[in-house]
Amino acid sequence: MARRENSEINAGSMADIAFLLLIFFLVTTTMDVDSGISRKLSEKPPENMPPPPVIKEKNIFEVNINRNDELLVEDEVMKIEDIKQATIDFLDNGGGMGKVTETAPASRCDYCNGEKSESSSDHPNKAVISVQSDRGTSYGMYITVQNELLSAYTELRNRYAKTQIKGKYAGMSYVELVALAANSKDEENERLKQVITEIKEAYPQIISDAEPTK
Amino acid sequence: MSKFAKKKKGLPAVNTAALPDIVFMLLFFFMVTTTMRETDLKIQAPKLPNATEVKKLEHKSLVSTIYVGKAKEEDRAKLGTGDKIQLNDKISTVNDIANFIYSEQEKHNPEEIPYMTTSIKSDIECGVGTIHDIRIELRDINALKISYSTRKGDLKANIK
Numbered sequence: 512m513a514r515r516e517n518s519e520i521n522a523g524s525m526a527d528i529a530f531l532l533l534i535f536f537l538v539t540t541t542m543d544v545d546s547g548i549s550r551k552l553s554e555k556p557p558e559n560m561p562p563p564p565v566i567k568e569k570n571i572f573e574v575n576i577n578r579n580d581e582l583l584v585e586d587e588v589m590k591i592e593d594i595k596q597a598t599i600d601f602l603d604n605g606g607g608m609g610k611v612t613e614t615a616p617a618s619r620c621d622y623c624n625g626e627k628s629e630s631s632s633d634h635p636n637k638a639v640i641s642v643q644s645d646r647g648t649s650y651g652m653y654i655t656v657q658n659e660l661l662s663a664y665t666e667l668r669n670r671y672a673k674t675q676i677k678g679k680y681a682g683m684s685y686v687e688l689v690a691l692a693a694n695s696k697d698e699e700n701e702r703l704k705q706v707i708t709e710i711k712e713a714y715p716q717i718i719s720d721a722e723p724t725k
Numbered sequence: 726m727s728k729f730a731k732k733k734k735g736l737p738a739v740n741t742a743a744l745p746d747i748v749f750m751l752l753f754f755f756m757v758t759t760t761m762r763e764t765d766l767k768i769q770a771p772k773l774p775n776a777t778e779v780k781k782l783e784h785k786s787l788v789s790t791i792y793v794g795k796a797k798e799e800d801r802a803k804l805g806t807g808d809k810i811q812l813n814d815k816i817s818t819v820n821d822i823a824n825f826i827y828s829e830q831e832k833h834n835p836e837e838i839p840y841m842t843t844s845i846k847s848d849i850e851c852g853v854g855t856i857h858d859i860r861i862e863l864r865d866i867n868a869l870k871i872s873y874s875t876r877k878g879d880l881k882a883n884i885k
Binding site: 522523525526528529530532533536537539540541542544545546547548549550551552553554555576580591644645646647648649650651652653654655657658659661662665720722723725 | 751759788793842847852869870871880
């Protein structure tokens with residue numbers, strides 16, 4: 512049998528094969544990145560736990576959402592647009608002494624811009640936000656409120672980062688710093704992490720979800 | 726003139742030799758940027774709430790997803806109109822969540838377990854009660870990291 516000449520392989524249908532694969536992947540995969548509001552739940556209290564320390568009324572910011580998605584903030588009816596500013600006013604009040612931390616004794620909040628009112632929170636690290644919802648409250652409303660509370664914290668943290676942080680990261684907002692930390696290499700990270708922790712400790716997120724009413 | 730007329734012999738075929746390369750390039754692009762669709766929804770696709778303060782969930786393999794929403798129209802007669810919870814491929818009750826999380830944890834190394842996140846994909850019309858039941862269940866088995874899945878967008882769409 513005579514050997515045929517080494518002719519080129521016909522690659523005409525290669526495109527068809529590739530198209531087939533392409534369409535298969537287009538159909539079976541999705542592009543959406545999962546994102547959301549992340550939360551850390553509190554641990555289950557042990558049964559013989561001593562009762563939690565009493566928190567002063569003025570350090571609690573009470574948010575109520577009823578089953579008709581209406582909002583009651585500190586015993587006043589409020590629109591959803593106003594809750595962010597009310598939260599900022601509450602957190603940033605700085606009317607008294609703060610909590611004793613590992614690094615510092617109790618002190619006044621020297622970075623707060625609030626009214627220093629006697630009837631509002633003492634210090635951002637003492638201020639607790641309590642969200643009380645109803646079992647019938649819609650999830651959309653609940654998330655909207657959570658989002659507004661978080662955005663209040665973010666705004667305060669941004670301000671703290673811009674005004675209080677000195678040195679290499681001066682003038683950057685908290686959001687920018689976090690974005691930078693996500694993209695940076697390890698050796699840079701140490702200092703950056705310290706800065707971010709400092710900002711977080713200046714305005715710690717203390718949001719508690721009370722058991723919904725029935 | 727005849728010189729020009731001679732050249733007119735119809736259009737030459739377009740060279741398609743590079744077509745496979747282009748298509749392969751597209752193919753690789755999609756293979757890299759997309760992820761496999763995981764589960765078929767047994768409930769009506771939840772309309773996720775919008776939010777602005779969102780964080781991306783990293784390490785997709787460490788995320789277990791709980792879907793919450795209404796039953797599909799055709800199943801309403803059988804299942805009722807209340808909030809339904811879907812774990813893996815079937816509609817379940819709150820009591821099944823512990824087992825679901827345990828089975829997800831078993832797929833990973835013990836040192837990865839504290840980093841595992843539970844993503845709650847819930848419809849905006851669901852009640853907070855259902856979400857709270859899920860939270861209690863997760864707290865009892867010490868799966869403390871959760872994420873309320875949201876889209877980035879305008880908050881006004883959340884409220885009717």
